[in-house]
Amino acid sequence: MPNATHISYYHLCHRKLWLFSNGLNMENQSDLVAEGKWIHEHSYGRRSERYKEIDLGDVKIDFFDVRTRMVHETKKSNKREYAHVAQLKYYIYKLEEAGIDVKGGILEYPKLREREEVFLSDTDRNNILLWVRETQDIMNLDVCPVLEKKSLCKRCAYHDFCFSNETCLP
Template sequence: MQTTGTHIAYLHTCKRKLWLFANGIGMEHTSETVAEGKLIAETTYLDRARKYTELAIEGIKIDFYDAKNKVVHEVKKSDRVEEAHTAQVKYYLYILAKNGIDHLRAIVEYPKLKQREWVDWNDELLLIASKWEKDVQIIVNSESCPPVINARICKSCSYYELCYVDE
């Protein structure tokens, strides 16, 4: 299985969600939050489609890539800036660097909040992202699903009903 940006984001959000998703149990199609996020990505920064390209390489799919300035743009819908979003773009920088594209930066953009977070490349990302890939593989190849995390974020998760079916 090839690691994707979604796997990395789920690794930082919920290992159970990662395992379920990677093992073919997709619930995103039932989520209003996911649908709203896609709508925001498709209707925000409309001029970017003309200036920048969507980039798919080694299992990752980058919303907008500014090749001239070597900047990855990732658009997110969120109530708060999340570690998972930052990890996802760091992983994108790692994959691009592995493919010979260096001196990169990334921006995680939250248009609804009018916020952005810059992520700069550093050599430490090689070690960190490589470890994340290994962690993802260990979790998704495990025979058993990780336990429910009982976190506040669970209530808005597309997997909520699946995880809390007995409650």
């Protein structure tokens, strides 16, 4: 089953999804650790007692507010992306699927000083079934999807790989 990162990448770039899911991880581990630390310091450092971590196997939710029944997701990005909303909707969907009483989620952007509430509709529930199917299909492709230039390419961890005439491995 896809995890939330796969669903996010499905919305960002199918090539990125394929590269990531087929083991080509270009994201620097120390950068990821630093990002996690930054998020804790800027969002939940003094509020951690309110939040519960929930491990659903293929999906791990770091901050579930047991009092408000809302999932909190913080993004270091200074740009809003639909992929962030999709990732949070997937968290909510998976919690519902596991029989956990969840109301919705809150996306937080400390750099923008903005937050957005996200809720799941019946249309979303149907769409997520489609996302999961298509995400799985892309992950299982024998070769990676062709390169399509996007505005996000410049800040993508795969930029050098995609734009240096590298051959995609099956």
